[in-house]
Amino acid sequence: MAVSYFHCVQPLRVSSRGRLFFSNGEYCRDNHKKRCYLVSSSAQKSEKNLCLESKVEKLLENVKWDDKGLAVAIAQNVDTGAILMQGFVNKDALATTISSRKATFYSRSRSSLWTKGETSMNFINIHDIFLDCDHDSIIYLGKPDGPTCHTGSETCYYSSVFDFLKHPQVEENKLALTTLYSLESTISQRKAEIASLDNGKPSWTKRLLLDYNLLSSKIREEADELCRTLEENEDKSRTASEMADVLYHAMVLLAVKDVKMEEVVQVLRERFSQSGIEEKKSRKSQG
Numbered sequence: 381m382a383v384s385y386f387h388c389v390q391p392l393r394v395s396s397r398g399r400l401f402f403s404n405g406e407y408c409r410d411n412h413k414k415r416c417y418l419v420s421s422s423a424q425k426s427e428k429n430l431c432l433e434s435k436v437e438k439l440l441e442n443v444k445w446d447d448k449g450l451a452v453a454i455a456q457n458v459d460t461g462a463i464l465m466q467g468f469v470n471k472d473a474l475a476t477t478i479s480s481r482k483a484t485f486y487s488r489s490r491s492s493l494w495t496k497g498e499t500s501m502n503f504i505n506i507h508d509i510f511l512d513c514d515h516d517s518i519i520y521l522g523k524p525d526g527p528t529c530h531t532g533s534e535t536c537y538y539s540s541v542f543d544f545l546k547h548p549q550v551e552e553n554k555l556a557l558t559t560l561y562s563l564e565s566t567i568s569q570r571k572a573e574i575a576s577l578d579n580g581k582p583s584w585t586k587r588l589l590l591d592y593n594l595l596s597s598k599i600r601e602e603a604d605e606l607c608r609t610l611e612e613n614e615d616k617s618r619t620a621s622e623m624a625d626v627l628y629h630a631m632v633l634l635a636v637k638d639v640k641m642e643e644v645v646q647v648l649r650e651r652f653s654q655s656g657i658e659e660k661k662s663r664k665s666q667g
Contacts, residue, residue, distance in 0.1 A: 454520065
């Protein structure tokens with residue numbers, strides 16, 4: 381079923397670099413009068429809808445659809461950066477995604493729209509949308525409610541080509557992780573191995589996981605060394621090295637506390653989406 385594009389619930393604009401900006405504001409552009417005006421929530425509601433419809437229509441015209449009216453859309457985790465899945469979208473699918481803020485695609489086999497999570501309830505909640513430089517590829521930047529892949533995996537990308545070339549007969553289930561989350565995965569593996577420790581010498585990570593006092597002292601030590609790079613005007617490479625030490629030891633502490641880096645990054649995203657004054661006020665109200 382065709383989607384009425386003016387049902388977009390929030391104003392948006394498209395930058396020259398292909399980013400869609402969502403805004404909570406109520407301002408619309410009057411192209412005839414060459415000015416922006418404040419839209420009333422009642423008397424000018426229809427005028428607001430027309431303004432939104434015009435913006436979405438202009439956006440859809442800027443996408444370079446293929447000869448079947450489709451473009452590739454990639455869903456990416458807004459906090460981890462993980463590529464979740466890839467599908468195709470047409471005008472209706474993109475308009476629906478903008479309106480519902482749920483990642484929506486077009487099924488070529490069924491010739492119909494489908495929203496990720498409509499069966500599993502593992503929706504991908506959209507925070508932003510990007511177009512590439514040629515406007516023929518789209519990124520849905522969002523937060524998944526659960527596993528994205530129908531197999532139950534976090535993402536649909538879990539088969540390493542290089543691992544397959546080394547061991548063709550072994551079925552791999554290795555998520556495509558960025559450096560930070562690959563380190564987190566390694567620390568998690570070391571934690572899982574602690575129960576089966578033999579009489580051999582444990583790795584440094586396992587020692588930290590087992591000795592909370594050692595871990596705490598190392599975090600304080602590494603944080604102090606990081607501060608010295610500023611106080612003693614050391615070079616950038618030294619600062620990067622010390623920060624890597626702080627980050628690694630802090631991530632071991634997170635593993636001890638069963639806190640995921642994704643949770644930390646989500647706090648940062650939510651915290652810095654508002655002003656520092658508002659964020660501090662919210663902390664006090666929560667306390």
